[in-house]
Amino acid sequence: MQKAEKPALNLSTESIKGQAAEKMEHDLALLEAALYVAGRPLNLNELCSVLKTRSKNKVRKFAKELIKAYTSRNTALEILELKDERYVLQLKADFTPYVRKFVNRPLLSTGPLKTLSYIAYRQPVSQKRVVEVRGHHVYTHIRMLKEMGLISAERSGRSTILRTTEYFADYFGLSHDVAVMKKELKHVFEDYSKQEKSQF
Amino acid sequence: MQKAEKPALNLSTESIKGQAAEKMEHDLALLEAALYVAGRPLNLNELCSVLKTRSKNKVRKFAKELIKAYTSRNTALEILELKDERYVLQLKADFTPYVRKFVNRPLLSTGPLKTLSYIAYRQPVSQKRVVEVRGHHVYTHIRMLKEMGLISAERSGRSTILRTTEYFADYFGLSHDVAVMKKELKHVFEDYSKQEKSQF
Amino acid sequence: MAAETVKKPFYLCPPWNILFDFHKLERLTPWHVNIAYLLTSFLEEMEKSGQIDFRASGVALDSSALIYLMKSKLLLKLEEPPPPKVAQDFLPPPLFLPLRHELTSTTIRHLLEVLDDVLKSEGLVHFEKVVEESVLPAPSEILPQLDLYLMEIEVQMEKLYAALVERVKGAGIIEFSTFTKGLSRLEAIRNFILLLFLAQNGKVNLWQDEETEEIYITIGDLKLAEGGETSA
Numbered sequence: 001m002q003k004a005e006k007p008a009l010n011l012s013t014e015s016i017k018g019q020a021a022e023k024m025e026h027d028l029a030l031l032e033a034a035l036y037v038a039g040r041p042l043n044l045n046e047l048c049s050v051l052k053t054r055s056k057n058k059v060r061k062f063a064k065e066l067i068k069a070y071t072s073r074n075t076a077l078e079i080l081e082l083k084d085e086r087y088v089l090q091l092k093a094d095f096t097p098y099v100r101k102f103v104n105r106p107l108l109s110t111g112p113l114k115t116l117s118y119i120a121y122r123q124p125v126s127q128k129r130v131v132e133v134r135g136h137h138v139y140t141h142i143r144m145l146k147e148m149g150l151i152s153a154e155r156s157g158r159s160t161i162l163r164t165t166e167y168f169a170d171y172f173g174l175s176h177d178v179a180v181m182k183k184e185l186k187h188v189f190e191d192y193s194k195q196e197k198s199q200f
Numbered sequence: 201m202q203k204a205e206k207p208a209l210n211l212s213t214e215s216i217k218g219q220a221a222e223k224m225e226h227d228l229a230l231l232e233a234a235l236y237v238a239g240r241p242l243n244l245n246e247l248c249s250v251l252k253t254r255s256k257n258k259v260r261k262f263a264k265e266l267i268k269a270y271t272s273r274n275t276a277l278e279i280l281e282l283k284d285e286r287y288v289l290q291l292k293a294d295f296t297p298y299v300r301k302f303v304n305r306p307l308l309s310t311g312p313l314k315t316l317s318y319i320a321y322r323q324p325v326s327q328k329r330v331v332e333v334r335g336h337h338v339y340t341h342i343r344m345l346k347e348m349g350l351i352s353a354e355r356s357g358r359s360t361i362l363r364t365t366e367y368f369a370d371y372f373g374l375s376h377d378v379a380v381m382k383k384e385l386k387h388v389f390e391d392y393s394k395q396e397k398s399q400f
Numbered sequence: 401m402a403a404e405t406v407k408k409p410f411y412l413c414p415p416w417n418i419l420f421d422f423h424k425l426e427r428l429t430p431w432h433v434n435i436a437y438l439l440t441s442f443l444e445e446m447e448k449s450g451q452i453d454f455r456a457s458g459v460a461l462d463s464s465a466l467i468y469l470m471k472s473k474l475l476l477k478l479e480e481p482p483p484p485k486v487a488q489d490f491l492p493p494p495l496f497l498p499l500r501h502e503l504t505s506t507t508i509r510h511l512l513e514v515l516d517d518v519l520k521s522e523g524l525v526h527f528e529k530v531v532e533e534s535v536l537p538a539p540s541e542i543l544p545q546l547d548l549y550l551m552e553i554e555v556q557m558e559k560l561y562a563a564l565v566e567r568v569k570g571a572g573i574i575e576f577s578t579f580t581k582g583l584s585r586l587e588a589i590r591n592f593i594l595l596l597f598l599a600q601n602g603k604v605n606l607w608q609d610e611e612t613e614e615i616y617i618t619i620g621d622l623k624l625a626e627g628g629e630t631s632a
Contacts, residue, residue, distance in 0.1 A: 025274070033276035033295035038302035039501045050298060073273070074225065076233035091503070095233035098250060102238040107506035109347065110514060117515035118522070133522045137570030137620045140343070149304050167304060172508045189512050239502025291499040303499060313494030321492045333489045336567070343569045371497060389492045 027051055028066050031059075035079065035089035040170050043086045063087050107171070108144075115141040119151055120164045121185055123178060127153065127160040227251055228266050231259075235279065235289035240370050243286045263287050282373040308344065315341040319351055320364045321385055323378065327353065327360040410449060411456055416442050419463040420456075430470040439464060469553070475590045476556045553597060560594045561603055564619050571620025579617065 034042060034050045047059045067079045067087075076095045080088055091099075108116065115138045119125055131138055142162065145151040149167045153160050166176050174181045234242060234250045247259045267279045267287075276295045280288050291299070308316065315338050319325055331338055342362065345351040350368045354361045366376055372388075374381045411420060416438060418424055442460055446452060568574050576595075580588040595617060598604045605618040 029274075029276040030295065030298055033291055034299045034302050036277060036501050037291055037299045037499045039304060039503075042302065046302070074229075076229040077236060091233055091236055095230065098230055099234045099237045101249075102234055102242070102246070103503045103505045105239075105349075105502060105504055106510070107504035113506065113510065114514040114518045117511045118518045120511070121515055121519070133518065135571070135620055136565055139565070140570045144344075144347070172511060174508075185512075185515075188508060189515060236501065237503040239500040289500065293496075293498060296496070296499055299499070308497065310494045313496060314491065317492040317495040318489075320495065321490075333491070339567060340569055371500075372495060373498075385492070385495075388495070 024062075024065075027062055028069065031062055031066055031087075032079075032089070035087060039089075040167050041082050041086035041088040043084065047087065060085070108148075111137070112141040112144055116145055116150055116164075116168075119145070119162050120168065121182070121189075123163040123182070124161045125163075127162055130162060224262075224265075227262055228269065231262055231266050231287075232279075232289070235287060239289075240367070241282050241286035241288040241373065243284065247287065260285065280373065283375055286370075286373075288370075288373065308348075311337070312341040312344055316345055316350060316364075316368075317385070317389075319345070319362050320368065321382065321389075323363040323382075324361045325363075327362055330362060409451070409453070409456065410445050411442060411460070416445070416460070419460045425463060425466065430467050430474065433467050435464045435467055472593055473552055475586070475593060476553060553594075557594050557597050557601075557603075560591060561598055561619075564604065564617065568619050573616050573618045576615035576617060 030050050031047055034047065038046075044056045044059055047063065048054060048056060051059060051062070053059065063079075063081070067081065070077060070079045076092055077089060078092050080090065082088060107113070115130065115134055118133060119130060122129070127142065130142070134141075142151070142153070146153060149165055150171070151162050151168065152165050153162050155161075163178065164181075168174075169176050169181060174184050230250050231247055234247065238246075244256045244259055247263060248254060248256060251259060251262070253259065263279075263281070267281065270277060270279045276292055277289060278292050280290070282288060315330065315334055318334060319330060322329070327342065330342070334341075342351070342353070346353060349365055350371070351362050352365050354363075363378075364381075368374075369376050369381060374384050411417065418428065418433065419438060419442070439460065442457075446457070564574065564579070567579065576592070580591055583591065595604065595606060599606045603619075606615055607618070608615045
């Protein structure tokens with residue numbers, strides 16, 4: 001960032017340069033803010049919406065600038081560019097072992113997590129079916145999961161179809177392709193149940 | 201941070217200085233990592249455990265150093281020192297409106313937040329009273345606030361008593377002592393109403 | 401044939417004929433019918449004549465049930481409850497949460513652990529509706545259609561159930577007195593009748609505290625801490 005180098009002079013070109021630098025600094029901070037609170041990869045469209053611009057080029061440039069700033073600071077956090085021009089702010093992997101113990105809040109309590117796991121496994125699945133299997137209290141869960149961006153709901157005729165989102169896949173490290181994801185889930189699930197059985 | 205200034209020379213004093221700077225940089229990064237993953241204020245003991253030191257002085261010094269680094273960088277994030285020497289990493293409030301939509305937690309809308317501030321201000325308060333003052337829809341709020349760990353409910357005879365949790369106090373950087381917290385809240389509310397007035 | 405039509409059974413005369421005439425039944429005001437009197441006198445009359453006719457008894461019983469339903473339906477014309485009165489107190493402004501990223505501890509392993517549970521319970525849910533075959537043959541044509549009335553009641557039941565679910569946020573307990581607070585006595589009675597229907601369908605459980613006489617309505621899956629007795 002340029003702030004420290006900003007001159008106190010008030011010459012007109014200098015002042016324009018200063019304004020531009022300040023604007024850029026603010027835009028970089030906006031991107032950083034979005035990546036920080038999202039805690040997940042954001043794509044160019046999402047980042048465009050933060051900067052209220054349609055220019056993907058501009059956002060791309062700024063994202064790269066932000067990556068550079070983080071790299072030069074050399075702190076515990078990093079910004080990475082992922083496949084399909086998605087960007088993520090995350091903890092550098094080296095630091096995980098030292099601070100793992102501070103991660104003790106679950107993403108969801110057991111009830112909503114059960115509902116989420118069922119939707120992931122059976123998706124696309126009608127809300128009606130989820131309610132039949134899980135009971136009427138899941139309406140609250142479904143609402144919460146939607147608010148957290150873990151599932152999406154879509155009206156289809158008279159029923160509502162639920163499926164997991166890309167954020168869900170990112171969070172659990174699963175494929176974005178639903179067919180592949182379900183296979184992955186099935187595999188892990190089968191391995192898991194085998195392990196469970198062998199333990200008892 | 202000093203990395204850019206690290207000389208390539210291998211003179212013994214220079215190299216010792218460099219090593220010290222590097223060690224310090226690493227320690228600062230460790231503190232940053234802990235604050236980043238915790239997402240809540242950490243106290244000196246917790247920070248000591250990250251640096252594997254018993255010297256609170258050292259941790260205090262480093263924490264202040266980290267705050268200075270964040271301030272000079274002038275980005276979207278800030279590290280604050282709260283009451284009782286607790287430290288927290290968070291988004292600067294100015295950025296909240298721009299990135300609220302990326303938060304992957306059930307972000308409370310104004311309604312539940314009003315219920316929360318009422319409970320905080322009047323605690324310990326009976327659920328019945330909260331319903332009387334805020335209306336029947338607050339049952340949903342109360343449930344949400346409980347699920348988020350911001351309030352706790354306790355049966356007392358035939359009524360349910362609500363109060364805020366330590367997590368709540370941490371979240372807002374308020375004292376754990378209820379009497380003190382209420383005074384702090386009064387200030388917050390006064391500031392808020394001043395802001396409101398100045399805006400309109 | 402002619403002789404048979406002339407000599408019509410006693411129950412096709414007033415006052416019992418009302419139980420055997422679909423069109424009349426449709427038009428009457430149910431409050432004007434004393435079912436207990438009609439049925440008692442009908443039985444006495446049949447015993448007197450010595451002609452025990454089970455078909456006629458069945459139809460009389462069915463019609464009586466219908467009149468009860470009509471009475472319930474009149475009771476169940478639900479009105480919107482008045483908006484709750486809001487007590488006065490200082491309402492502080494909302495507390496906006498500072499935004500902090502927080503790594504969460506839930507892993508795919510946790511997801512799979514609970515999935516196991518859910519899939520087990522899925523097996524316990526039967527999706528094919530059990531077709532109930534009636535033991536008795538279909539009612540004769542003189543019986544009016546009850547479906548419409550039942551549907552009405554079902555709509556009201558659904559509304560009430562939705563209101564209950566809303567009030568307890570999916571699952572929970574609510575006192576009958578709390579639920580019907582502010583309603584007139586008649587409306588409370590209507591709600592109570594609907595609750596009985598809901599309880600019969602297993603949608604809610606009702607239980608009463610013997611000391612306070614308070615009725616508790618439980619909705620959804622509840623783990624009752626002290627194993628409170630539930631009875632439909």
